[in-house]
Amino acid sequence: MEVPITIRVDGAERSMTIDTRTTLLDAMRDRLSIMSPKKGCDHGQCGSCTVLLDGRRVVSCLALAVAHDGAEITTAAGLADGAELHPVQQAFVDRDGFQCGYCTPGQICSAVGMLEEAKAGHPSHVTDDLTGPIDLDDAELRERMSGNLCRCGAYVNIVAALREGTAS
Amino acid sequence: MIPFDYRRAQDPADAVTAVAERPGAAFLAGGTNLVDHLKLGVTAPDLLVDVSRLPLDGVESLPGGGLRIGAAVRNSDLAAHPVVRERYPMLSRALLSGASGQLRNAATTAGNLLQRTRCVYFQDVTTPCNKRDPGSGCSAIGGYTRYHAILGASEHCIAVHPSDMAVAMRALDADVIVLSQDGERRVPLADLHRLPGDAPHRDTVLDHADLITAVELPALPMARRSTYRKVRDRASYAFALVSVAAALELDDGMVGDVRLALGGVAHKPWRASTAEEHLRGAPATVETFRRAADAELAAAQPQPGNEFKVRMARNTIVAVLRELAGAHGMGGEHR
Ligand SMILES: Cc1cc2nc3c(=O)[nH]c(=O)nc-3n(C[C@H](O)[C@H](O)[C@H](O)COP(=O)(O)OP(=O)(O)OC[C@H]3O[C@@H](n4cnc5c(N)ncnc54)[C@H](O)[C@@H]3O)c2cc1C
Ligand code: SF4
Ligand code: FES
Ligand code: FES
Numbered sequence: 001m002e003v004p005i006t007i008r009v010d011g012a013e014r015s016m017t018i019d020t021r022t023t024l025l026d027a028m029r030d031r032l033s034i035m036s037p038k039k040g041c042d043h044g045q046c047g048s049c050t051v052l053l054d055g056r057r058v059v060s061c062l063a064l065a066v067a068h069d070g071a072e073i074t075t076a077a078g079l080a081d082g083a084e085l086h087p088v089q090q091a092f093v094d095r096d097g098f099q100c101g102y103c104t105p106g107q108i109c110s111a112v113g114m115l116e117e118a119k120a121g122h123p124s125h126v127t128d129d130l131t132g133p134i135d136l137d138d139a140e141l142r143e144r145m146s147g148n149l150c151r152c153g154a155y156v157n158i159v160a161a162l163r164e165g166t167a168s
Numbered sequence: 169m170i171p172f173d174y175r176r177a178q179d180p181a182d183a184v185t186a187v188a189e190r191p192g193a194a195f196l197a198g199g200t201n202l203v204d205h206l207k208l209g210v211t212a213p214d215l216l217v218d219v220s221r222l223p224l225d226g227v228e229s230l231p232g233g234g235l236r237i238g239a240a241v242r243n244s245d246l247a248a249h250p251v252v253r254e255r256y257p258m259l260s261r262a263l264l265s266g267a268s269g270q271l272r273n274a275a276t277t278a279g280n281l282l283q284r285t286r287c288v289y290f291q292d293v294t295t296p297c298n299k300r301d302p303g304s305g306c307s308a309i310g311g312y313t314r315y316h317a318i319l320g321a322s323e324h325c326i327a328v329h330p331s332d333m334a335v336a337m338r339a340l341d342a343d344v345i346v347l348s349q350d351g352e353r354r355v356p357l358a359d360l361h362r363l364p365g366d367a368p369h370r371d372t373v374l375d376h377a378d379l380i381t382a383v384e385l386p387a388l389p390m391a392r393r394s395t396y397r398k399v400r401d402r403a404s405y406a407f408a409l410v411s412v413a414a415a416l417e418l419d420d421g422m423v424g425d426v427r428l429a430l431g432g433v434a435h436k437p438w439r440a441s442t443a444e445e446h447l448r449g450a451p452a453t454v455e456t457f458r459r460a461a462d463a464e465l466a467a468a469q470p471q472p473g474n475e476f477k478v479r480m481a482r483n484t485i486v487a488v489l490r491e492l493a494g495a496h497g498m499g500g501e502h503r
Contacts (some may be wrong), residue, residue, distance in 0.1 A: 001171060001172065001174060002174045003174065019171070020171070020172055020174040020216070021169045021171065021206070023170070023203065023444060032364065042207065042272075043204050043208075044200055044204060044208065044271060044337070047268065050270050054227070056273045057269060057270045057273060058270050058271075058273050058274045059200075059270045059271065059274070061202045062198075062199055062200045062204060062271075062274070063199060063274065064174070064196070064199055064203060064216075066174045067174070067176075067196065067199065067218050067220065075368065093452055094318065110269065110270060113269065113270075113273075114269055117244070117248075120248070120249070122244065122248040123247070123248065123253065124264055124409075125261070125264040125265050125404065127264075128256075128493065130253040130257050130260055130261070130332040131253050131254055132248075142250070142404070143403075143404050144269055145269075145271050146268055146403075146404035147268020147270045147271065148268075
């Protein structure tokens with residue numbers, strides 16, 4: 001079944017006709033040539049396809065495009081303000097939060113979403129007091145980012161970047 | 169993936185009708201399990217009826233002190249809900265121990281309850297599996313059993329239900345509200361999931377066009393002191409080998425009341441009723457906790473390769489009860 005959909009990606013409205021089987025990830029990469037979200041596992045296990053969907057981080061490989069007609073999507077490529085990098089992006093650069101860079105757009109979108117969740121007071125699996133304030137120490141950052149795998153093992157520097165990102 | 173039609177349901181009744189009319193139709197919520205299965209070929213519906221946007225996304229307090237959770241409430245929102253954090257911490261903790269931040273933002277209450285087993289053979293269409301392909305055999309028996317059942321399994325299937333949330337809801341005696349063409353009915357969560365028996369292809373008692381609209385938690389004041397512990401192969405982002413949801417109420421050094429359920433050990437969230445019986449009215453000591461856990465696990469029938477889970481379950485039950493008793497200043501080694 002072919003269906004017309006319209007989504008906004010990084011501020012630009014994009015219309016297309018898609019097969020209902022198309023995931024949001026494939027719609028972006030194969031139909032719109034938006035290459036920032038990466039396909040790692042295609043099964044929700046690695047986080048490299050993470051985008052912000054209506055402001056919340058999700059994996060785009062398990063989202064059907066047809067189910068998100070009308071959605072507002074932000075990829076890592078859409079986070080910068082002109083030539084000015086988003087603070088989380090800048091922190092990844094400053095702290096060497098990557099090696100090959102394949103997982104990085106997903107890490108960055110995930111981090112931006114994660115920081116919003118923490119700001120809203122959402123606890124995590126490692127939060128001792130479920131009703132207390134959130135202190136994003138390293139254990140919290142690692143737990144909250146566990147949905148993003150890095151095959152290069154840049155985790156130590158990713159945590160360092162996020163420590164910086166949380167300070168700003 | 170075979171082609172399928174897609175339709176956004178207008179309201180719950182419309183969703184039920186649309187699925188009832190097509191034997192090959194399925195409800196779609198967050199898609200984090202279903203879309204995976206479409207890709208793997210585990211299931212091949214010819215129509216997806218999207219229920220993720222139905223107005224079933226509220227969390228409301230009930231007059232008697234309970235809580236009604238809409239079927240489309242996202243797992244992350246439920247875990248962070250102030251009432252859940254305060255009154256049902258085991259549910260918050262169970263949700264937060266599952267999947268990842270990204271997945272919890274998409275996954276829904278109903279989808280979580282109805283997610284299917286992570287048995288590797290079930291997910292691999294090249295291998296026999298009675299659950300996926302009835303009568304084809306069970307590849308797990310005599311195979312890789314680390315993530316398989318030690319309680320309530322059958323010679324036809326030894327899979328476990330993978331949900332963390334459901335284990336907490338089982339301990340909390342939740343009810344599931346189901347809409348069908350015959351109207352609305354209430355299914356105790358205790359009866360929702362089945363043991364495999366000779367029909368492992370049926371995970372639950374639900375029929376084809378049964379739509380879950382909500383889950384209701386009873387008021388359970390003792391649940392304020394409750395927790396969820398999950399033992400797994402890595403510290404985060406992994407399914408449970410064994411998990412324990414528990415609430416404990418002490419009365420002058422004795423166990424007043426207790427709720428105990430296990431995950432990762434059976435085809436359904438496993439309520440440890442035998443252990444609960446041993447605990448009620450007994451002194452809140454490590455000895456009691458051990459005896460209760462042993463009594464529950466006396467029925468365990470592990471597979472070659474997962475014998476370790478019996479001990480793991482026992483130790484986790486004891487550790488969780490000690491933790492909860494410790495919060496009351498009880499349950500120490502010397503009492
Ligand atoms: C990498 C990965 C790791 C994970 N780790 C964990 C974990 O550690 N612990 C854990 O508990 N879970 C884990 N999960 C599973 C996750 O919790 C489920 O995929 C999710 O909860 C399913 O919810 P959904 O809304 O996306 O459901 P969907 O995928 O949309 O649907 C799942 C099933 O429910 C049916 N359905 C949906 N809504 C309704 C309704 N209202 N009425 C009737 N039927 C309905 C669908 O037809 C389908 O059969 C993991 C998933 C992934 C991909
Ligand atoms: S344990 Fe159940 S799900 Fe796994 S292969 Fe056997 S029949 Fe299939
Ligand atoms: S590609 Fe989506 S999670 Fe791996
Ligand atoms: S930087 Fe290479 S995978 Fe993360």
